[in-house]
Amino acid sequence: MYTVMIVDDEPKLRLGLQTLIPWQELGYEIMGTAANGNEALRVDEEQIPDVILVDIRMPGMDGLQLLQEIRRRGWDTHAIVLSGYADFEYARQALQYGVEGYLLKPVNKEELSALLQKLHQQISADRLEKQVHQDAKSPEWAVYSLLSGSHDLANVSIDNLAKSLGMDWPKYQIVLISFPGLHPEEDERIRSFRERLVTAYAADGQSLVLYFAPYTVLLLANTLVGDFGRADLYRELQMLSGEIRTHMDVAAGETVLALDQITNSFRTARSLLERSFFYDKGRVLTLETPESYRQAPSSSKDTSLLDGEEVSFRLYYLVDVGHAEGIHSLLDEVAAQMAIIGKGETEIRERFFYLANETLRKVSPRLWSESIYPGEPAQFLAGIYSQRFIRDLVGYVTAVMERLARCADYTSRDNEMRRLLDFIERHYYENLRLEMLAGLFNYSSSYLGQLFKSHTGEYFNAYLDRVRIDKAKELLTQGLKVYEVAEKVGYSNVNYFHNKFKKLEGQSPSSYQKKS
Known part of the structure; x- marks a missing residue:
């Protein structure tokens, strides 16, 4: 402080x-x-x-x-x-x-x-620079000077400098370590971590540890080899971090062959840490580390997943019909599509906030209270911005949406048709399509159409029209204008509504209203 x-x-x-x-x-x-x-x-x-x-x-x-x-x-x-x-x-x-x-x-x-x-x-920065000057001509000074670009080595042989400092190694590799959320220059736990790191790695003269804000820098002569080498390093760093309970980010740059090339290794490691959101947590990031969504799932071919309103529509219905099993698949594919086309961390977080917020805004408040989530909806939404990795973000939103879906009021979950008919009864006024419902209930459109006809005796569109016209009759008796009724039951074109009504009822909406 x-x-x-x-x-x-x-x-x-x-x-x-x-x-x-x-x-x-x-x-x-x-x-x-x-x-x-x-x-x-x-x-x-x-x-x-x-x-x-x-x-x-x-x-x-x-x-x-x-x-x-x-x-x-x-x-x-x-x-x-x-x-x-x-x-x-x-x-x-x-x-x-x-x-x-x-x-x-x-x-x-x-x-x-x-x-x-x-x-x-x-x-x-001023205090760090003073400390560096106090340690001038030490290995730490040389590395700090190279990384910061503040060195005056124009007339100095890097090879001679490396030999004089005992750093004439055949290879060099920069590893950057950070503890997000902590002040590394003030937190005593991080200073203790660096001291333990020096004891474990730098005592033999084949490694070097220093602080380069905001990172702890580990310069290795014995560079990391393969997945096992990287996994061993991460486990060792976790053990050395001791009482630090916050998450640790680690990235390693490429191996270089000269001391004055360590800036290349440093830049690579730093860029990896800046994109840590797109990787799985708990590992040393390298150029070889695959991103969490480097390739889309095989089913992720639907470009409509990039349309926020379309996905919001589908997520809400999955929750509303109690189809918890389809939620993770939908959100997983949204994340994959956005990552593959190069959307940034901020945009992805904002999209997931929008999807979750729109769903909470539409569902019954009863579902939230029955979900027994430990907090208010606002707390859940705020938590979206604290998820540090893309998979954690998807999992966080998925878990809450699945909670809500499992609280949907269905006593017989094996009765798909009852759920479907109940859904139509509650959403008849919206732009319902057989293809969309098939996706929600995990059927092909043709199979669901046959199942629907077998169960109700009517094709889907005919059944939907009948439900809408029945609702329209109720509204007409309440004195609403014909165009208002048409809009309220899901027909944007009043002439189309007029024709449907007359076909099913044998008279026009206005005639029905007068007789009623």
């Missing part, structure tokens, strides 16, 4: 800033407050704040005088100036003292948080 001091003559503002900003989440802690510059300078020289938020106009020593004194004393403190005056002259004077930002009161929470986040990264 980096320390912060708030200097302002307004007690309410000092208190407000302490509670308004999520300091710990941003990697900071408040070490104290002061009402003016004189109070701020009374801090112990060993407790100089990393960041100071200072008001410009204060009684006694004002903000500009405080900044001037801080620079005179040589404090390594980063300053953010706050002011109730939109005065560019004050801003100009403040900037000459190296302030990081100039914000007007009242302070905007998002603006200050963004500035603090950026400053956190800068402080971390």
